[in-house]
Amino acid sequence: MRTIRIITKTREEARFMAASAGEAVTAGGGVSAVLEGGRLRGARDLALAQHEELLAGCHAVIVAAFGDVDKALNAIAGLDAQMDAxxxxxxxxxxxCRRSGQ
Known part of the structure; x- marks a missing residue:
């Protein structure tokens, strides 16, 4: 079976012409929907990759913050011990002073 492209105003017209000609017709909307789907999939993949990148950055900041807090708490504990000593x-x-014998 051959596929032909007929430019029509509506999809209904395209279906009618295809049925009357006995041919499969690719209407403009159907082709653009396929191409649009690929573009949308690519945009989704890009957004997911950017999201993962942001999550990794946030994770690194949180780990660094916990390290800073740990160092600060250790410094405070050391200063407390020094002050007690x-x-x-x-x-x-x-x-x-007490004298011996008293």
């Missing part, structure tokens, strides 16, 4: 040292040096 200095307080103990200061407490020992300021105690009144």
């Amino acid at each position: 200095q307080g103990e040292a200061l407490h020992r040096t300021t105690l009144p």
Whole structure:
């Protein structure tokens, strides 16, 4: 079977002409829908890839933020330990001296 292209105003006209000629007709709308589907699929794939890229960037930022928080908490713990040690040292040096025998 041959396929011919007939330019008509409506799809109904194209179907009528095809039926009367006994030929398969590709109406302009059918061909453009196939090509449009490929363009839309490509746009969807691009959008999905961009979405994945943004997610990876967000993940990297979150991991870096957790690392920064961990370092800050460790620094605070170290400063707390240093302050406690200095307080103990200061407490020992300021105690009144006792003489032996008293």
